[in-house]
Amino acid sequence: EVQLVESGGTLVQPGGSLRLSCGASGFTFSSHSMNWVRQAPGKGLEWISYISSTTATVYYADSVKGRFTISRDNAKNSVYLQMNSLRVEDTAVYYCARDAMTTIPRFDSWGQGTLVTVSS
Amino acid sequence: DIQMTQSPSSLSASVGDRVTITCRASQSINNYLNWYQQKPGKAPQLLIYAASSLQSGVPSRFSGSGSGTFFTLTISSLQVEDFATYFCQQSYRAPRTFGQGSKVEIK
Numbered sequence: 304e305v306q307l308v309e310s311g312g313t314l315v316q317p318g319g320s321l322r323l324s325c326g327a328s329g330f331t332f333s334s335h336s337m338n339w340v341r342q343a344p345g346k347g348l349e350w351i352s353y354i355s356s357t358t359a360t361v362y363y364a365d366s367v368k369g370r371f372t373i374s375r376d377n378a379k380n381s382v383y384l385q386m387n388s389l390r391v392e393d394t395a396v397y398y399c400a401r402d403a404m405t406t407i408p409r410f411d412s413w414g415q416g417t418l419v420t421v422s423s
Numbered sequence: 424d425i426q427m428t429q430s431p432s433s434l435s436a437s438v439g440d441r442v443t444i445t446c447r448a449s450q451s452i453n454n455y456l457n458w459y460q461q462k463p464g465k466a467p468q469l470l471i472y473a474a475s476s477l478q479s480g481v482p483s484r485f486s487g488s489g490s491g492t493f494f495t496l497t498i499s500s501l502q503v504e505d506f507a508t509y510f511c512q513q514s515y516r517a518p519r520t521f522g523q524g525s526k527v528e529i530k
Contacts, residue, residue, distance in 0.1 A: 349521070399468055410512075
C-alpha cells in the first residue's frame with residue numbers, strides 16, 4: 304500500500320523557518336517525482352513545488368520562490384520542504400503528493416497533510 | 424500561468440441527481456486535465472486523469488470529458504458519499520494550477 308506521511312508542521316512566528324518532511328513507503332520512491340501542495344484554511348489547493356525523481360529538476364510557485372527549497376533523499380524515501388522567511392499567508396495544510404509515472408502528470412497519491420500556522 | 428475556472432462554485436443536489444461541473448482553461452491544455460475529490464478534513468483524491476480516464480477504484484458513475492480549453496466532470500447518479508468539493512487541475516505546464524473548487528452539497 305502506498306503511504307505518504309508528512310510531519311514538521313507547527314506554529315511559527317512571521318519571519319521564521321520550518322522544515323517539513325514527507326516519508327514514503329509501499330512503492331519505489333526513487334522512480335517518482337514528488338510535489339508539495341498547500342491549502343489555506345477554507346481555501347482551494349495551491350501547488351507550490353516539484354522535484355524530479357533524480358533531483359535534476361525543481362519548480363516553485365511564484366508565491367514561494369526564493370523562500371522555499373524542495374529536496375529529497377532517495378535513500379531515506381523522503382522529500383522535504385525547507386521554508387524560510389515565513390509569512391502569515393503561508394498558513395496552510397501542506398500535502399506531499401506523488402506524481403504518477405506516466406505521460407500525463409497527475410497526483411495519484413497524497414499524504415494526510417501537516418498544518419503550518421504562521422502567527423505572532 | 425494558466426488560469427483554471429470552475430463552475431459552479433457550489434451547488435445543491437439530491438441523491439440520484441445527475442451533476443455536471445465545468446472547468447475552463449485560459450489557454451489550450453490538450454487533455455492534460457485532472458479532477459480531484461476532497462472531503463472535509465481529508466486529503467484530495469484523484470478521480471479522473473487525462474480529461475476522461477477513470478482512476479483505478481473510482482466508481483463508474485464518475486466521468487470526464489473535454490479537450491483544449493473546456494472540460495466537464497459528470498456524476499451520473501449522486502450518492503451520499505459524493506458530497507464533497509471537486510477541483511480540476513491542469514498538468515500541461517508548470518505551475519500546475521487548480522480551479523477554485525466546486526462544492527457539492529445536499530439539497
